Amino acid sequence: MAFGSVVLTPGSAYVVPGALDLSGEAFSADEWTARTALAIAAASPITPLLLVLSGADAARAPHLGFAQRSARRAIGGYVLVNPTLPQPGAVSDWPDAPVTVVITPEADADSRTAALGARLRGWEILEGDASTLICDIALRP
Numbered sequence: 001m002a003f004g005s006v007v008l009t010p011g012s013a014y015v016v017p018g019a020l021d022l023s024g025e026a027f028s029a030d031e032w033t034a035r036t037a038l039a040i041a042a043a044s045p046i047t048p049l050l051l052v053l054s055g056a057d058a059a060r061a062p063h064l065g066f067a068q069r070s071a072r073r074a075i076g077g078y079v080l081v082n083p084t085l086p087q088p089g090a091v092s093d094w095p096d097a098p099v100t101v102v103i104t105p106e107a108d109a110d111s112r113t114a115a116l117g118a119r120l121r122g123w124e125i126l127e128g129d130a131s132t133l134i135c136d137i138a139l140r141p
Contacts, residue, residue, distance in 0.1 A: 003076045004046030006138045009036055009064070011057040012081070014131040016138070019052075020045050033060055037067035048076030048097075050138055054130075055111075058083030062094035069096065079137055081130045082111040085118060099123040102133050 006019040010027055020043050027035040040049070049068060053061050058080040065075050075097045082104055086094070101118040103111060103125065115125050126133050 002141060003050040003138050004048055006050045006134065007040055007045060007052060009051060009053050009057060012052050012054050014052065014054075014081070014134055016052075016131060016134050019134075032057065033063045033067055036064055037071065040068065040073070041071060045073075048074040050077045050079060050134075051075060052079045052081065052134055054081035054083065056084045059086050059090075061099075062086050062091035065094055065096055066091045077137065079134055080118075081134075082107040083114050083118075084110070085114045095123075100133075100137055101125050102130050103127045104130050 006016050008014060008016060008019050008021045008023045010022050010025040010032065012023040020040065022036060022039050025039060051061065051064060061078050061080060065078070068075055077097045078095060078099045079102060080099065081102045083101060101115055101123055103115050119125055
């Protein structure tokens with residue numbers, strides 16, 4: 001699937017040419033999903049979206065995905081970098097698109113353990129430089 005837009009959510013620290021880069025935004029935990037969804041809407045990216053979430057923010061993927069679907073923006077995929085995984089049942093019909101977990105050389109033991117849980121869910125696991133892998137995923141047919 002070719003993606004219309006790559007969205008680097010707040011907390012991401014990657015270089016992806018042409019991406020909607022919200023990484024510099026700082027939102028409180030209580031506002032993160034709503035503010036991120038509003039920032040995406042304000043930018044009017046082309047769908048389907050490839051949402052990139054990292055660390056603890058990756059656990060919010062189901063909620064951000066639900067917000068995007070509610071706004072009728074198609075999600076083409078999720079990339080979770082060195083993630084804290086979303087809890088099963090966070091949003092009942094998530095994931096609604098393919099999920100790829102990226103483990104970088106800087107990943108801590110918790111992220112590496114999370115990759116095992118992701119593998120059990122049938123998600124793709126990639127290891128290496130996050131920026132390079134995100135670009136590769138975005139260019140997949």
